[in-house]
Amino acid sequence: MTLEVPPNSIPDVRILDCAGKKLVLDRTRIMGILNLTPDSFSDGGLWLGKTAAVQHALAMQDAGADIIDVGGESTRPGARAVSLQQELDRVIPVIESIVGQLRVPVSIDTSKPEVMREAVAAGAGMINDVCALRHDGALQAVAELDVPVCLMHMLGDPRVMQDNPVYDDVVKDVTGFLLTRADLCKENGVPAENIVLDPGFGFGKTLQQNIALFHALPDIVANGYPVLVGVSRKAMIGQLTGRETRGRVAGSITAAALAAQMGAAIVRVHDVAETSDALKVATALC
Numbered sequence: 001m002t003l004e005v006p007p008n009s010i011p012d013v014r015i016l017d018c019a020g021k022k023l024v025l026d027r028t029r030i031m032g033i034l035n036l037t038p039d040s041f042s043d044g045g046l047w048l049g050k051t052a053a054v055q056h057a058l059a060m061q062d063a064g065a066d067i068i069d070v071g072g073e074s075t076r077p078g079a080r081a082v083s084l085q086q087e088l089d090r091v092i093p094v095i096e097s098i099v100g101q102l103r104v105p106v107s108i109d110t111s112k113p114e115v116m117r118e119a120v121a122a123g124a125g126m127i128n129d130v131c132a133l134r135h136d137g138a139l140q141a142v143a144e145l146d147v148p149v150c151l152m153h154m155l156g157d158p159r160v161m162q163d164n165p166v167y168d169d170v171v172k173d174v175t176g177f178l179l180t181r182a183d184l185c186k187e188n189g190v191p192a193e194n195i196v197l198d199p200g201f202g203f204g205k206t207l208q209q210n211i212a213l214f215h216a217l218p219d220i221v222a223n224g225y226p227v228l229v230g231v232s233r234k235a236m237i238g239q240l241t242g243r244e245t246r247g248r249v250a251g252s253i254t255a256a257a258l259a260a261q262m263g264a265a266i267v268r269v270h271d272v273a274e275t276s277d278a279l280k281v282a283t284a285l286c
């Protein structure tokens, strides 16, 4: 008689435990973007902005989002920093009100350890840090909070990152940075199972550098950590299509489907319904 499940087999499906809500990485999962910067939901009144934000989170879940990424700090090239209190005021009330209404987990897009702590206290189940925990106290916060963390590569900071980014070898440099940050996380008590890596498309990269990184996705994935890809509506899609932000949906979903085929565990997107369809078709046909 043969055993269907060997007793000491290693599970081959990775699962991110996001403060109790599980993100099962058996197929490419969709992270829906909930941007709480003033240019998005708040038309003046904070409460009006909050209601619209909650509705949008629920709509993204209905459209197929597997996790909702809440962000209140603009990382747009050239953007100026947001104060701690401003960022807390934007994100915490929204997290508090959506976590109970959503079946999918919530991640917090922040680089500030205080925001990480308050967001997780409010029910967030994952940290998404475009600075890869380089801010003072961020590494310790994540180790203590015991939730998954996405470590993203960025060259320089948002104010200057698009001013002539230069690499020795962009794929080696970005991969080396991410693996070094992952090692540091593990040395500081973050379990390997909680680490997600992201090459950081558009964060201090030219179009050619973004393309080189995209081509290298299978190699980045081969390091064993789940890889998150965020290209939705970004300048690289605009450069490839000649379109402004609102016309970049088709380009964005094409890139998301390709990233999925190349092994991305999570795609971070604005257009959840379209991406969900694209991933279903790509998965069935490829």
Ligand code: 7PM
Residues within 6 Å of the ligand: 033, 074, 075, 076, 077, 109, 128, 129, 130, 150, 152, 198, 200, 201, 228, 229, 230, 231, 232, 233, 234, 268
């Ligand atoms: C303005 C310009 C606003 C650019 C927002 C952005 C990523 C991220 C962002 C990403 C991960 C955007 C960016 N991008 N987090 N946060 N990966 N992990 O286009 O690529 O959404 S903000």
